[in-house]
Amino acid sequence: MEGFISVNGQISSPEDAQIPVLDRGFLFGDNIFEVFVAFGNTVLDLKPHLDRLRRSAEMHRIPIPWSDEELSFEIQSLIETTNHPKKYIRLVITRGEGIALYQPEEPSPNKVIFCLPARQESEEILSKGIKLKRRQANFVERGATAKTGNYIRSITALEQAKQEGFDDVLWTNGDQELTEATTSNIFLIGREGDLIEIATPPANSGLLLGITRSRIIDLLTNAKIPVTERVISTDEIARFDEGFLCSTVRGLVPIQQIDKHRLHSTRTNAVFKHIQRLFSTWVATEVGYRVNWNTGEKVEDI
Template identity: 30%
Template sequence: MTDIVYLNGELLAKKDAKISVLDRGFLFADGIYEVIPVYNSTPFRLKQHLDRLSYCLKQLNIINPHSDIEWKNIIRTLIERNGGGHLSIYLQVTRGVSNDRNQVIDEVMTPTVMLLASPLLVNEESIETASATLLEDIRWQHCDIKSIALLGNIMLRNKAQQLGCDEAILHRDNLVTEGSTSNVFMVKFREVYTPPQNQLILGGITRDVIIELAEESGLKVHQENITVDDLLSADEVWISSSSREISPITQIDGKIIGSGQVGPVANVLHSEFQAFKKTLIN
């Protein structure tokens, strides 16, 4: 069972956890979140997740309510109270509770901190494929901030689902940015390409691991602009995220990518990723 949540210093059953109607996260989506995979009760790349959390809070001028050591203790306790094993930890920090509904930030607030756990399905043996559709990136200009304001992502992901696809791959001015819930990679002539990390994408922790593993495997990695035509003519396309890890895209809007099967580079990096995880959790 994953019924225990952490809310502002207390461990509570989900049904008993309550926030104020004047919390700015509830009113304005004024907050930051992180999703941390946990394998065999061990958080994956926790330092990098906490570094990104700190960066995003700083961008919004929200005081980080805890030190890294305090965050680690909270997360460890939450893992233990929810039975350990393979979990996904959702961590959210909002600016806090205001005296009134006012968009102007004219008071000092204590951030609201909430963490919850959910089961994480792990399939280490096989690699799961997915389909995608290309959609215009309608989101704001600071996608590098992991904001809880996810309405644009929700609209795009649900549009993809309505079209019978697993994910939406987004583009601005004919340049690929990322997926609605993932980062995007492609392979051409056994070289790996991914859009550059800037304010138009959220630099994923899993994205960073894949780049490291690819370079260690002797693959050339290009972090540069990818056009829609580049993507559609690629030998392989994958998406990556904390929950998906590496998920090859076999078709985009009905067009078969490469052979229509999991490509050789994806297979190699999937195996490398699983081996890398085991070095951290054993």
């Protein structure tokens, strides 16, 4: 496998990297993490990701003894070493080592940073859109959640959804409010005459407030395009005719279908395409050139 992994500053190939077998992240999922994307040597939204990492650490009382400057330097060093146009960076902080569930002694955290070639989306999903299967998540808590390594429920639900012919899961809470997909936030777009609504579920429905989600809201707001954070109930799905998922690595992915409801997110005059162009322009400004999001390759200079 291409790329590198740093374990407490020790850089290795993915095949040679090792963590202690008593690491609590491995034993209990006792960790927090952030995922970044880099084009060339530029990491998008580095500071917002590090800010969210520290919020997650505070929520779960996991100490982070490294400064943002130290973490940024190590990330930058890894991406400059990895020769790939689009890079996936995953920063994991575990509470340290310990076999007991409760750890009374002062923790000594472990730090693992992955820098690998980013996975590409399938051409079919990019051209036609993604298919989502609703699942109720009885474990959802109200309010913004922390980014931790506990994904077993999502993995199981995703496996079942794929067996039913879907690409991803769209979670709802116990009150039948939409929350998020397995690793992405959702925006839905509806038309009523000449009026267009762009809506995304709020933190109080129970979801991770994605960095790309926040970036999209800021871009739309600055362009004076109305966007609403509001409760979206399952019985409203039929009134929306476009939608997209967004995440740090996937970027913006059009939605083709939610359960049996078809959306038209990839049609020629879709609002989604205007939002996608707005986002692509911001990325080009940050990176210094226009990129093919899926491959990371330069399309043209700006």
